[in-house]
Amino acid sequence: MPKQVDHQARRRLIAEALWRVALRHGLEGVSLRHVATEAGVSMGLVQHYFATKDQMLLFALGTLDQRVTQRVAERIATLPDPTDARALTRAVLLEMLPVDEDRHSDAVIGFAFFAQAATRPAIATALRLSVAQLQAFVGEQICHAQAVGQAAAILDPAREATALLALADGLAMQVLVAARSPEMVLMVLDDHLDRLFSSPSKNGAERG
Amino acid sequence: MPKQVDHQARRRLIAEALWRVALRHGLEGVSLRHVATEAGVSMGLVQHYFATKDQMLLFALGTLDQRVTQRVAERIATLPDPTDARALTRAVLLEMLPVDEDRHSDAVIGFAFFAQAATRPAIATALRLSVAQLQAFVGEQICHAQAVGQAAAILDPAREATALLALADGLAMQVLVAARSPEMVLMVLDDHLDRLFSSPSKNGAERG
Numbered sequence: 001m002p003k004q005v006d007h008q009a010r011r012r013l014i015a016e017a018l019w020r021v022a023l024r025h026g027l028e029g030v031s032l033r034h035v036a037t038e039a040g041v042s043m044g045l046v047q048h049y050f051a052t053k054d055q056m057l058l059f060a061l062g063t064l065d066q067r068v069t070q071r072v073a074e075r076i077a078t079l080p081d082p083t084d085a086r087a088l089t090r091a092v093l094l095e096m097l098p099v100d101e102d103r104h105s106d107a108v109i110g111f112a113f114f115a116q117a118a119t120r121p122a123i124a125t126a127l128r129l130s131v132a133q134l135q136a137f138v139g140e141q142i143c144h145a146q147a148v149g150q151a152a153a154i155l156d157p158a159r160e161a162t163a164l165l166a167l168a169d170g171l172a173m174q175v176l177v178a179a180r181s182p183e184m185v186l187m188v189l190d191d192h193l194d195r196l197f198s199s200p201s202k203n204g205a206e207r208g
Numbered sequence: 209m210p211k212q213v214d215h216q217a218r219r220r221l222i223a224e225a226l227w228r229v230a231l232r233h234g235l236e237g238v239s240l241r242h243v244a245t246e247a248g249v250s251m252g253l254v255q256h257y258f259a260t261k262d263q264m265l266l267f268a269l270g271t272l273d274q275r276v277t278q279r280v281a282e283r284i285a286t287l288p289d290p291t292d293a294r295a296l297t298r299a300v301l302l303e304m305l306p307v308d309e310d311r312h313s314d315a316v317i318g319f320a321f322f323a324q325a326a327t328r329p330a331i332a333t334a335l336r337l338s339v340a341q342l343q344a345f346v347g348e349q350i351c352h353a354q355a356v357g358q359a360a361a362i363l364d365p366a367r368e369a370t371a372l373l374a375l376a377d378g379l380a381m382q383v384l385v386a387a388r389s390p391e392m393v394l395m396v397l398d399d400h401l402d403r404l405f406s407s408p409s410k411n412g413a414e415r416g
Contacts (some may be wrong), residue, residue: 013276026327028236039313111296117385118316119234131386152358162382163396169381170374177325177332178339180370195403 004151014039015060022060023105023163027112032056054122061113061126064106085145086197089138090165092177093189096168098175099182107172135161142196150197169194222247223268230268231313235320239272240264261332269321269334272314279303293353294405297346297372301397304328305384305391315380343369350404358405368404375400 017039021030036046048058074153075091076082080202117124138161151160152177171188174180225247229238230414240261244251258264283299284290308316324400325332361370379396382388 010258024327026236026323028234029327108316109318112323112326114381114385115320117235118320119232127385128387129383135386138270159392159396159399161249162379162388162392163375163400166396167375168378168381170376170378171370172379174339174370174374177322177335178343179336184288184367188367188374191367192371 010041010045011059012085014031014041014046014056015063018056018060019105019109022109022112027057027109027116030057047178054120057113057116057120057125058122060109061123064109064113065130068095068106083144085141085150089141089197090108090189090193092134092137093164093168096165096183097172097182097189099116107176108196111142111176119175131165134165145197155196164192164196167201211308214236215257217252218249219267220271222249222254222257222264223271226264227313227317230317230320234301235265235317235324238265248379260326265321265324265328266330268317268329268336272317272321273338276303291352292348294355294401297405298397298401300342300345301372301376304373305380305390305393305397307394312384313385315384319381319384339373342373346372353405363404374405 014035018030018035021034021038022078026032030053032050033043035056036043039046046056047054050059072092072095075094076088076182079087079091081087096107097101098104113123121153135158142151142155142157142160146153146155146157168189171180171185175182175185216308217339222243226238226287229242231248233242235367238261240254240258241251243357244254254264280303283302284296287295287299289295303311305365306312320329322335322346325335328375343366347365350359350363350365350368354361354363354365376397379388379393
């Protein structure tokens with residue numbers, strides 16, 4: 001029987017090597033040659049799967065997205081009430097924050113991709129799609145919360161979703177650059193979620 | 209008389225060349241050689257002023273900081289009331305947002321520096337200092353607003369400053385990646401400022 005080649009597994013092996021090179025040297029240190037050496041395969045094999053650096057970067061970005069999506073799904077599966085808009089929104093946002101080692105590595109690489117997007121249109125397009133999906137999900141949760149009286153009807157869901165995602169991205173940057181503690185960052189995120197998701201009647205009672 | 213050499217002007221000439229190279233190719237495209245070619249000077253002259261790429265990057269980061277500080281000062285000079293905490297805070301945050309061409313270029317380079325910080329400790333240290341200064345300034349404004357009854361006394365100024373700066377950074381990212389409009393971003397920022405800076409008595413009247 002001819003040897004079966006698991007192409008997807010080989011692509012992943014190469015993407016994981018890219019990951020390790022990028023964490024040590026930044027994405028600009030990622031050449032097809034470096035990645036081949038790190039993966040312990042020939043340059044020719046890497047080129048067989050990825051003709052250009054852009055193709056390799058896009059595949060690696062896709063695996064990052066998959067990993068984050070998988071973690072969000074696992075977090076959602078543990079929620080006591082899987083229809084709770086605040087909890088669903090929080091589950092997504094928590095995966096954007098570098099509050100442990102895995103998420104820290106992912107955030108470092110995520111921001112490196114963001115920087116690459118300034119000069120690589122294919123990366124910019126992929127990131128834009130990913131942001132649009134997140135924005136749609138969070139916007140839907142805010143609409144749902146409004147429908148069941150857990151967010152003020154006067155709010156614009158798209159604007160509030162933009163604010164929430166921006167806050168999470170900015171908090172992630174602060175953890176990476178300013179060594180802000182994960183605890184501080186979670187408090188700030190929860191402050192914001194508390195203001196957004198609370199029943200209008202409860203707001204009136206607290207604030208009046 | 210011997211020819212006077214304006215060393216500071218030469219350093220700036222080189223930093224501006226670095227800027228143009230970085231906007232076209234990203235900061236990873238910035239080598240001492242590329243910058244020398246772009247500046248129209250010899251490689252030796254660049255090396256005379258900057259022994260390493262790190263030194264050149266740090267100088268360029270310093271000129272970015274100076275430019276932003278200068279623009280903030282100009283904006284503050286036009287405020288009707290230069291002691292108004294909300295207006296002072298807004299003046300600083302607006303300079304972080306890529307709402308016009310100059311600020312767009314500065315934000316692209318700013319985020320590129322942020323990505324470099326993951327693998328270059330000297331850049332990370334410089335950015336951390338810059339974030340700490342911003343954080344202190346915004347925190348002081350919030351304290352001042354509390355003292356004069358323009359922000360709720362119950363708020364933690366450091367936590368609110370963290371939230372504001374994170375929001376501004378995240379909004380800047382959204383303009384760059386998701387092509388979010390400057391108008392949308394300004395509305396989100398003003399929503400947040402409105403919630404933070406309003407006299408407690410006014411809050412009571414509006415919300416009760």
